[in-house]
Amino acid sequence: MDQVAGAIADPVRREILMMLRDEQLSAGQIAERFVISRPAVSRHLRVLRDSGLVRDELVGRRRFYVLRTEPLTDLTDWIAGLTRPAGWEHRLDALETEVYRARRDHRDRAPAAPSPRRREDTA
Structure with missing residues (x-):
């Protein structure tokens, strides 16, 4: 490198x-x-x-x-490591998991919408 x-x-x-x-x-x-x-x-x-x-x-x-671009791989990987915070991808993955979990929990807790009444039920 x-x-x-x-x-x-x-x-x-x-x-x-x-x-x-x-x-x-x-x-x-x-x-x-x-x-x-x-x-x-x-x-x-x-x-x-x-x-x-x-x-x-x-x-x-x-x-x-x-x-030949192959020798640049180690250098570009090293530079990429400098330009993004360590563990950033892991944190984004964890955030994504929490967002999905929160959406699922919210959907599971929401009351079911009342079914529409038929015309004969109101008579």
Whole structure:
């Protein structure tokens, strides 16, 4: 998780990941979209590859980079744990149970509605 967090800490690497979200690209295609040097882009790609966030595929003589989202799972789970209070789901489940129980009890205690009288009963 630390290696993934370190990899996405850099804005250039985050931009590369966003590019790869939609399509696989070669290092040259990625470098064209930045004002930094090709060796700098290669270093960023190496960090992303070492963290497992991208993999490279050799197609003929060209190397394409592909996004891998699996390494983000631990990090997203950890972040999700920070953004919601611990046990919140349990408390909501308990509240839901109490609401259903209160509705059932209220329904069971309510007096039955009188049945409508027929016309012949009133004569």
